[in-house]
Amino acid sequence: MDKLSKKNMELSRLIEFSLMGDERGSLVAMDSSLGVPFKVKRAYFIFDTKKGVVRGCHAHRSLHQVAVCVSGSCNIILDNGVVRENIIMNSPIIGLDLPPMLWHEMNNFSDDCILLVLASDFYDESEYIRSYEEFLSCIK
Ligand code: TYD
Numbered sequence: 053m054d055k056l057s058k059k060n061m062e063l064s065r066l067i068e069f070s071l072m073g074d075e076r077g078s079l080v081a082m083d084s085s086l087g088v089p090f091k092v093k094r095a096y097f098i099f100d101t102k103k104g105v106v107r108g109c110h111a112h113r114s115l116h117q118v119a120v121c122v123s124g125s126c127n128i129i130l131d132n133g134v135v136r137e138n139i140i141m142n143s144p145i146i147g148l149d150l151p152p153m154l155w156h157e158m159n160n161f162s163d164d165c166i167l168l169v170l171a172s173d174f175y176d177e178s179e180y181i182r183s184y185e186e187f188l189s190c191i192k
């Protein structure tokens with residue numbers, strides 16, 4: 053893809069999950085038949101994030117993830133090396149697609165924020181790109 057196409061690209065792909073509820077309250081289910089674009093192998097969540105903290109700041113070579121802010125709010129910044137987009141995450145039924153080779157950063161966590169992340173594979177530090185300069189050279 054050339055630089056101009058990348059510049060005109062919208063980076064955020066949002067997945068709307070179904071809200072299942074009854075008189076007892078609400079429930080949201082997530083799997084590959086319900087909008088997650090991969091088979092989920094791992095889930096983790098980030099919570100109790102301290103004021104002013106910025107997390108993420110990396111891209112993945114091959115890992116595909118979906119982030120859902122199941123409580124509170126935070127921002128996720130997406131960056132493809134040309135365009136940066138800020139997404140406000142504040143709904144437990146909206147997933148943000150985080151495909152491989154997309155730089156992402158998270159900030160502005162509310163005190164009650166719980167950010168759930170579904171992942172296509174087990175944790176593997178060697179497939180992280182944690183240097184922005186390396187990310188830029190990889191996507192050239
Ligand atoms: P890190 O990737 O730095 O978090 P973030 O990118 O959200 O800021 O992860 C923090 C620590 O947790 C780091 O030591 C790696 C470890 N970790 C695991 O052991 N398993 C996992 O599934 C994840 C996501 C992280």
